[in-house]
Amino acid sequence: MSESHAHAGEHGHAQPLSFWWKYVFSVDHKVIGIQYMITSFLFLLLGFAMMLLMRYQLATPQPGENFDPEHLGMVRGLIAWLFGEERMPYGFMAPEFYNQLGAMHGTIMIFLGVVPLGVAAFGNFVLPLQIGAEDMAFPRLNMASYWVYFVGGVVMLSSFLAPGGAAQSGWTSYAPLSVTAPPGQTIWLIAMVLIITSSLFGAINFIVTTLNLRAKGMSLGRMPVFCWAQFVTAVLLLLAFPVLEAGAILQLLDRVAGTSFFIPKDMIYGATVFPRAGGGNPLLWQHLFWFLAHPEVYVLLLPAFGIVSEIIATNTRKPLFGYKELVGSIVFIGVLSFVVWAHHMFLSGMRTSLANLFVTTTLIISVPSVAVLTCLLLSLRGARIRFTVPMLFALAFLPMFGIGGLTGLPLGFAPTDLHLHDTFYVIGHFHYVVAPGSLVALIGATYHWFPKMFGRKMNDTLGKIHFWGTVIPMNLIFFPMLIQGMWGMQRRLADPTLQWHNLPVQGWSTVILVGSVVMMAFQIPFLFNFFWSIWNGEKVGENPWEATTLEWACPSPPPHGNFAAPPEVHRGPYEYSVPGHQVDYWPQDEAA
Amino acid sequence: MDYGYGWGLPPAASSYAAQIDSLMWLLHVVMVGIFIIWGVYFSYCLVAYRATNGHRASYHTAGERSSLIPDGLILAFEMWLILAFGIPIWAQIKQRTPPADQALEVNVMGQQFAWNFQYAGPDKAFGRRKVSLVTAANAIGLDDTDPAAKDDIVTINNLHVQVGKPVILHMTSKDVIHSFQVTNFRNKQDLVPGLQTMLWFTPTEVGKYEIGCAQLCGIGHTQMIGNVFVDTPEAYDAWAKEQLQGRVATSAGGSVTPAQAVETSDARGIAGTAPKS
Numbered sequence: 115m116s117e118s119h120a121h122a123g124e125h126g127h128a129q130p131l132s133f134w135w136k137y138v139f140s141v142d143h144k145v146i147g148i149q150y151m152i153t154s155f156l157f158l159l160l161g162f163a164m165m166l167l168m169r170y171q172l173a174t175p176q177p178g179e180n181f182d183p184e185h186l187g188m189v190r191g192l193i194a195w196l197f198g199e200e201r202m203p204y205g206f207m208a209p210e211f212y213n214q215l216g217a218m219h220g221t222i223m224i225f226l227g228v229v230p231l232g233v234a235a236f237g238n239f240v241l242p243l244q245i246g247a248e249d250m251a252f253p254r255l256n257m258a259s260y261w262v263y264f265v266g267g268v269v270m271l272s273s274f275l276a277p278g279g280a281a282q283s284g285w286t287s288y289a290p291l292s293v294t295a296p297p298g299q300t301i302w303l304i305a306m307v308l309i310i311t312s313s314l315f316g317a318i319n320f321i322v323t324t325l326n327l328r329a330k331g332m333s334l335g336r337m338p339v340f341c342w343a344q345f346v347t348a349v350l351l352l353l354a355f356p357v358l359e360a361g362a363i364l365q366l367l368d369r370v371a372g373t374s375f376f377i378p379k380d381m382i383y384g385a386t387v388f389p390r391a392g393g394g395n396p397l398l399w400q401h402l403f404w405f406l407a408h409p410e411v412y413v414l415l416l417p418a419f420g421i422v423s424e425i426i427a428t429n430t431r432k433p434l435f436g437y438k439e440l441v442g443s444i445v446f447i448g449v450l451s452f453v454v455w456a457h458h459m460f461l462s463g464m465r466t467s468l469a470n471l472f473v474t475t476t477l478i479i480s481v482p483s484v485a486v487l488t489c490l491l492l493s494l495r496g497a498r499i500r501f502t503v504p505m506l507f508a509l510a511f512l513p514m515f516g517i518g519g520l521t522g523l524p525l526g527f528a529p530t531d532l533h534l535h536d537t538f539y540v541i542g543h544f545h546y547v548v549a550p551g552s553l554v555a556l557i558g559a560t561y562h563w564f565p566k567m568f569g570r571k572m573n574d575t576l577g578k579i580h581f582w583g584t585v586i587p588m589n590l591i592f593f594p595m596l597i598q599g600m601w602g603m604q605r606r607l608a609d610p611t612l613q614w615h616n617l618p619v620q621g622w623s624t625v626i627l628v629g630s631v632v633m634m635a636f637q638i639p640f641l642f643n644f645f646w647s648i649w650n651g652e653k654v655g656e657n658p659w660e661a662t663t664l665e666w667a668c669p670s671p672p673p674h675g676n677f678a679a680p681p682e683v684h685r686g687p688y689e690y691s692v693p694g695h696q697v698d699y700w701p702q703d704e705a706a
Numbered sequence: 707m708d709y710g711y712g713w714g715l716p717p718a719a720s721s722y723a724a725q726i727d728s729l730m731w732l733l734h735v736v737m738v739g740i741f742i743i744w745g746v747y748f749s750y751c752l753v754a755y756r757a758t759n760g761h762r763a764s765y766h767t768a769g770e771r772s773s774l775i776p777d778g779l780i781l782a783f784e785m786w787l788i789l790a791f792g793i794p795i796w797a798q799i800k801q802r803t804p805p806a807d808q809a810l811e812v813n814v815m816g817q818q819f820a821w822n823f824q825y826a827g828p829d830k831a832f833g834r835r836k837v838s839l840v841t842a843a844n845a846i847g848l849d850d851t852d853p854a855a856k857d858d859i860v861t862i863n864n865l866h867v868q869v870g871k872p873v874i875l876h877m878t879s880k881d882v883i884h885s886f887q888v889t890n891f892r893n894k895q896d897l898v899p900g901l902q903t904m905l906w907f908t909p910t911e912v913g914k915y916e917i918g919c920a921q922l923c924g925i926g927h928t929q930m931i932g933n934v935f936v937d938t939p940e941a942y943d944a945w946a947k948e949q950l951q952g953r954v955a956t957s958a959g960g961s962v963t964p965a966q967a968v969e970t971s972d973a974r975g976i977a978g979t980a981p982k983s
Contacts, residue, residue, distance in 0.1 A: 210925045284922045290899060291882040291924060378900020380837040382817070382880040387837055396883060396898055430755070432763035436770050461885065463898040466800040473792050477784040485777045491744065492773055494751035496764035501756070509752070516744055520737040527787065529795040530730050533715075533892045536885060536920035597713045600730075602889030606922040611709070613931055615889055615916045618712035691763040698762060 141253035142674050146260050147239030148567060151560070154231040157267060158553075159637070161222035164215045166630050167193070171207040173627035175609040201279075212608035213282035214274070214298070220285025221302070224414065225309050226267045228548060231556050232417035233351070234259070234316055237344045240563060241320065243665035243672065244338050246329025246681040246703070251322040259315035266308030273301035284606065286407070289376030289399040293368045294383055303366040310359040313351050320348035329664065329703075331683030336702070338663050338687040339434065342441045343420030346448040347413050353452070354409035361402030368394070375399075400462055404455035412451045414548050416444055418511065418555035419486055425508035425562050426490055428661045430497030431698050433688040436489040443482035443489075450479045460528045461535050469528045476526035483519050487512065498691070498698075502659070503577035507558025510585045511551060518546030521596060536606075539599025545592045554585065560644070565658045569670040570651030576643040583636025590629030594622035660699045663687050667703045719915060719936070720891035721872075721908035722799055727892070729791050736783070799893065803906050804872035812865065814877040815846050816884035816897040819926035821917060822846045823865050827857030827950065840880070859949045863932040865917070867909055868942040874906045885921035888934055894920055909936040 140146060170193070183204055186194055190205030201211040242250055250256045273280040278296025281287065292299050324345045328337070337345075367373040372390065376399045379392035419440075427434045434440065456464060456472040490512060499505070521543040524530040534540065557580075565571050601619040603610055610616040610623075657666040668677045681703040689700040715727055755763075803809070813824040813832055822845050826832045833848050833855020840847035845862065848855050867873045877886060879897040886905055887894045895905035909915075917932035937945060 209928060213922065213925065213927075216922075282925075288883055288922070291922065294882070378898075381899045382837065382840055385840065385842055387840075392900070395900065397901070430763060431757075432765060433767060435767045436773060439770065439773070461894050462883075462896050463901045463903045466796070469796055469800070470788075470793050473796075474788055477788060478781070480784065481777050481781045484780050485774075487744070488773055488776055491748060491751070492767075492769075494748070494755055496767075497751070497755040498757045498761055498763040499752065499755050512748060513741070513745060516741060520741060523737060524730060524733045527729075527733065527792055529726055529792060529799065530733060532799065532894055533726055533730065533889070535894055536887070600715060601712060602716055602887070602918075604887065604918055604920045607928045609928050612928050613916055613918050615716065615918065617708060618710040618716075620709035621711040624709070691765045693765055 139257065141249075141257050143238050143242050143250045143253065143256060144567070144672060144676075146256050147235050147237075149260055150230050150238060150263070151235035153264060153267070154227050154235060157222050158227040158231070160271075161219050161227055162634060162637075164219045164222070166634060168207070168212060168215050168219070169623070169627045169630045171212060171608065172610065173623045175206070175611050177204070177206070207608060209608040210279060210282060213284075213606070214280040216606055217281045217284050217287070217302070218270075218274075221270065221281070221306075223548075224285065224410070225306070226263075226270065228414050228552055228556070229313070229410075230263060232414065232421075232552060233313075233320075233344065233347055234263070236417065236421065236556070236559050236563065237316070237320060237347075239567065240665055241341055241344050242323060242327065243566070243668065243676060244341050244663050245324065245327060245332055246664045246677065246683065247323060247327035248675050248677070250319050251327055252319050255315050255319055259312045259319070262308055262315065263312035266305045266312060269301060269308060270305035273298040273305070276301055286403055287365070287399075288403075289365060289368070289394075289396045290378070290381060290388075292365060292399075293376055294388075300366065300369050303362045303369070306362045307359060307366075310355045310362070313355055314359075317348040317351035317355070320344055321352065324348075329681045329683055332664075332702075333683075336683055336686050338420075339423035339437070339440050339444070340417075340420035343416040343423075343444055346444050347416045350409040350413055350416075350448055350451060354406045354413075357402055358406035361399060361406075364402075365399065397459070397462060397464060400459055401456070404458045405452075408455040408458065409448075409451045411544070411547070412447055414552045415515075416447070418515075418552040419444060421555045421559040421562070422490060422508045422511050424661075424663070425504045425558055426493050427688045427690065428562075428659050429500045429502055429505035429508070430493055431500070431690045432493070432497050433686075433690060434489065435492040435495070436485075437686070437688065439485055440489050443485040446482045447479060447486075450475060450482070454479055457526050457531075460531050473526060473528050477523075480519065480522065480526070487516060487519070502561075503572070503574055503581060504558040504562035506578070506581045507554050507561065510581070511555045511558070514546060514550035514554065514585075514588070517593075518543060518548075518551050521546060533602065534599060536604055537599035538595040538603050538605055541605050542592050542595030542599055545595070550585070550588045550592060554588075557584070557640075562659070563665075564644075564647065564651075565654045566665055566670050566672070568648050568651070569653060570647055570649075571654050571658060572643050572647040572651055576639045580636060580640040580643065583639070584633055587629040587633035587636065591626050591633065594625050598622050657701075660697070662689055662699050662701050664702055667701055716889045717911075718890060718892065719909055719911040719913065720893065721910055722795070723890070723892040723910075725795055729795070733787075740780075799906075800904075803874050803904065804908070806874065809872035809874045809906070810867060811874045811876065812867075813846075814865075814875045814886065814897065816877070816879040816881075816886070816919075816923075816930075817845065818881050818924050819919070819930035820845070821863050821865070821886075821930070821932040823861045824848070825859040825861075825946070825949075826854075827859055829854060829857055833858040857950060857953070859946065859953060861949070863917075864935065865932065866935045866937055866942060866945050868939050869909050869912050869936050871939075872906055872908045874904065877903045877905060882923050883921050884919050884923050884930065887918045887920040888915050889918075890915050891934075896921055909934070912936050912938055 186205050194202050194205040201208055276298040280298040281302035283292035283295050364375040368375050374390045374392050374394040376396050377390050377392050377394045381388040453475045457476045460469045525534055561572055598619045603616045611620055656670050664681055683702045691698045692700050815822040824846055831854035834852040835847045836849045837847055877897045879899045884897045891907045893907055895903050913936055915934040919930035
């Protein structure tokens with residue numbers, strides 16, 4: 115942080131104070147974006163570590179023939195010692211601990227990991243730069259958003275210390291199980307309210323910034339796809355999240371204030387009638403939850419579409435294929451994502467005839483997703499492809515998101531969902547969308563915008579090692595889940611081998627464990643590369659990728675206030691290889 | 707214990723399983739087909755358009771309108787799926803039931819962590835259930851003062867049905883949400899407290915099938931296991947008779963009869979108790 119001293123001088127503040135205001139309680143969108151990025155990477159690692167423990171349990175759920183409780187072996191012994199008798203007796207996971215880790219893995223990965231990384235980190239850092247703004251519209255609200263998120267995350271993790279442990283009713287927290295769960299669930303709800311509030315702050319900020327702070331000449335039709343994706347995402351967050359926030363508050367009231375929004379009449383708990391008037395409906399929670407959580411899937415995905423579009427345009431050296439089709443598809447997905455939620459509830463006891471409506475909307479929403487993939491694929495035609503590290507990740511996104519999208523077909527289709535619902539097929543499907551899909555795009559974005567963030571590049575060799583070491587094991591992890599799920603292995607089982615119908619596909623769990631361990635190991639070069647390159651990476655100028663969009667028109671890293679003079683936009687975002695132009699890129703702000 | 711590396715679909719054992727399976731394979735063949743077409747084109751582009759000396763990317767992108775053709779094809783294919791299979795199969799399995807007079811109707815009550823089954827018995831009328839009567843012994847709260855309850859058979863975790871005869875399950879839950887899943891029947895349905903849900907199937911193969919709970923229901927979720935015994939008509943009648951005799955002999959309505967107690971101990975899930983890890 116030696117730079118802090120240099121810059122502190124410009125503002126003329128006392129130096130110790132300056133560090134805090136510059137890097138911790140900053141109102142600069144770029145610093146907040148980096149704060150979000152580092153925090154969400156930490157949460158992602160934590161969520162991954164939890165899953166590693168769960169996969170260890172799923173691969174070896176039962177003591178083998180040579181099991182000796184006196185000699186557990188190094189790994190099992192270490193785990194038993196670390197987590198204690200109560201959670202991991204003899205290194206085998208207690209079901210309540212399994213349920214806690216499952217619920218927390220989902221919550222952390224989605225709400226504290228991928229969404230903050232895709233929306234808050236890269237949205238914050240890149241969006242104002244790309245539209246040529248000095249900062250976000252509401253810098254203080256932006257800072258508040260980060261800190262509310264941070265506190266929400268800490269509260270969420272603190273629930274492990276509650277009596278009975280963390281939330282253990284799944285990340286979906288279906289009532290009435292969640293209402294009767296130990297106190298960790300109350301903490302989960304409070305943390306969720308905080309996290310949602312933080313997202314709402316961000317969403318308002320993104321919408322106002324996009325609509326009001328665009329540089330001169332930056333019409334909506336000249337906005338990069340990334341900005342469009344962020345804008346639509348912010349609208350989704352703004353409209354969908356309040357519903358879950360309300361739901362979370364209602365469930366909180368059910369737990370602490372004796373209401374019964376989600377508790378039906380005559381519910382029995384233990385051996386007696388639940389001491390509550392009842393009259394509520396458990397399905398109400400599911401509707402409130404999925405009304406958010408399906409748009410949420412697109413909150414995870416749309417920023418990835420935007421990122422991949424940027425990286426592909428930059429590295430194919432040609433205009434994106436079908437800019438209007440891409441933007442139109444993203445907007446269409448945003449609108450349609452509000453009318454598909456009940457496809458999570460075909461078998462929930464919801465009126466069965468409703469399924470036909472939701473099958474239809476669900477299959478329709480696949481069409482714009484196919485359109486996005488088609489455009490990105492066709493963008494490769496006639497290109498001059500540079501296989502840079504971010505490009506590798508962006509390219510890997512295409513087929514892997516393809517698997518995620520295609521496997522949604524038998525799930526969105528109610529008759530086949532009868533068999534696949536609540537099995538590992540579902541897990542395989544949405545992980546292909548979110549992990550080999552979104553997360554891979556987000557890692558690509560890290561390599562792509564790192565030079566802008568820190569003025570230095572990440573190391574290419576380490577980047578390529580990280581790429582192959584991530585993408586190959588990822589498929590070893592998630593593809594077997596599709597196989598297990600097709601056979602009917604249910605999700606959320608602490609020990610699937612207790613049910614003999616799962617045994618014929620249990621072996622794949624070993625493959626998944628191996629994949630997980632290898633993938634975790636290959637994150638070490640990434641972490642090293644990231645922190646090492648901040649100080650020691652190759653220095654770069656303002657436009658190392660020779661790109662056209664506005665974020666590459668300001669210094670790397672950009673100072674507070676971003677542009678030396680307000681930029682003026684003269685053309686569309688992807689003017690690459692324009693005939694007659696002497697170089698193969700024509701920045702948006704370059705005068706004709 | 708033998709852990710396998712199997713793949714595909716588990717053996718089918720219900721009247722509509724074949725329909726769902728053929729739909730499943732149709733979808734997967736199409737999915738793999740689309741993926742291969744994409745993949746081949748993708749790989750071709752990566753090789754053909756890699757950056758080499760001297761070549762420059764082309765600025766013009768032609769065929770924006772014809773790129774809508776795959777979108778249109780997929781939309782048409784999906785609409786055909788919905789109309790030809792989606793709505794009819796769904797209606798057949800979930801919106802209609804076979805005629806009740808030709809079917810075996812069973813009430814199912816899920817609880818943490820067991821499956822309770824109530825048969826109407828010879829009078830074909832289910833005895834009244836009252837929530838206030840629920841005890842550890844009378845798990846479903848069967849009201850003995852109701853004459854219709856006298857010949858009801860109640861079992862835990864074991865569902866006996868006849869091969870070839872439709873079974874209609876009227877399901878609800880005592881406490882939290884559970885989900886009835888028998889993979890071989892290719893069907894599944896949540897059991898929701900305060901709601902009645904329905905699942906029907908016609909078993910086609912004699913044998914023993916496993917009921918798993920597919921909806922996270924708490925600490926013993928994994929152990930909430932039951933069995934469906936698909937019997938020949940003779941074997942089923944013998945079983946029902948035995949149950950009924952046990953029921954008359956004890957005449958302690960609602961409590962578990964000796965015959966059932968034997969069956970219960972053979973089941974792996976133990977009702978209402980948290981599993982020891």
